[in-house]
Amino acid sequence: MTATEAPRSGARAVDRAVYVLNCFQGGDPELSLSELAHRAGLPVSTTFRLAQALVRGRLLEQDTATDRYRIGHGLACLARPALSRLGLDAAAPHLYALAAGIKITVSLSVPDDDEALTVFQARPPVSFCHNQIPRERSPLHSSAVGHALLAHTATGAERRELFDTVRRRGFAVEEIDSAEPIRAVAVPVLGPDKQVWGALGVQARAVRLDHDLVRAVVPAMHQIAVRIGPYFHTAAGAEFGAP
Template identity: 35%
Template sequence: MSGEPSSQPRSGAQAVERALSVLRCVETDNYGVGITELAQRTGLTVSTAHRLARTLVEAGLLHQDPRTERYLLGPALVVLGRKAEQRLGYQQALPLLEELAEVTGESINLGIRARHEVRVVLDVVSQQPLRFSQAPGSRVPMHVSAMGKCLLAHGGDIDGEIARLGELVAATHRTITDRDQLRAELELVRERGWALNDEERNPGVRAIAAPVIRSDGGLVAAVAIQGPTVRITDDRLPELAELLEGTTRRIAPLLTAPLTR
């Protein structure tokens, strides 16, 4: 990416967007990011990236490793995250996801919308030796995710939702990349109340998901059961869908923040 244009006016909103881009960049790298790499990834000049990084370090939102000088997420985010987890109801929802994992024997995720992706918020890992899980913070394109399909199908006008996705990139040979086919799939999800990811992101992995909808109609999240195709078979889908429906109905009153696009 090129450096920032010198003619672009500075504003408070622009500064916030740049700071957020720095945080997102560091978030995706478990080993930290150096200042030159940070500037390249965000499209900022080195001096601007350094100034923003230092400000975020002072606020505790970033931490700079004194040995490597690389930037990592900071301790203040732990405090903020725990407060948000409690206020938004995720802390109360976790035991219900653990119960679902125990009953099904599979990994469970709760995800929310992050623009054109699903962000995993909660994860309960299966105790089976052969399993599939996604760590909290993971992001997945919506069209290759059972949770994403739920969020799209119940997020409003289906055609508008599909149009906002942009190109439907294939992750496997089973990924839906045709818009008409995706529209039909989302209409089916809306009709039956659950979505299936049938090896559309990872070969050998299936997921079934249902939306979390409050009594006032607000869409707040989606919950998925995921595992190997040898266990999540067609004959199990009705049972898993029923278990999902019961779990999402119990979780819905606990979650307070409606989804944003």
């Protein structure tokens, strides 16, 4: 191997390690070696070597009873500066208080190109179920959190046709098709300069999150959105830029 080949080989190994870590995006907290290899698109032997290196680096952990892999504490420690920079450290207590008060998981999403990216979830101590977990990424044009964001940024005919209604009402609603129909509700998070930085969202089975409950939880969501808005004016705005 020549000196010029080594960096390419090293970069390829790093890329593959990132592929393995990205396998944990979504709702699966633990994955087997074969599942990792399939999702990463890598041979099992290569995936095993990468996973073991990530375990040694504390970025992954391996359950000694099942041999399944999960995100390690080391990765959580590395993420803390980013969470603080985004304002999530300051916002988290308010989000958990809201979740406990309305007994539904509260998520915070930010714009990321043409998607809404969920960057934080606060689960309630009671009345939690898997239907409350939002998708990691949602299209801006077809999701409640996306509409809450676009209502304050979309322009022209697009805005007049749909998003002015959302803006006037103050919240967006999405009906999600599933075995148990799910309803999602979102409100924007605005900074002091009225720029939108993110959206607070909740979702639950439609039979539970009915129109009466929507009317009850939206004011509480707006209240918390106002409280955390200044954190994201100074932090998330610098990170993601004004939409």
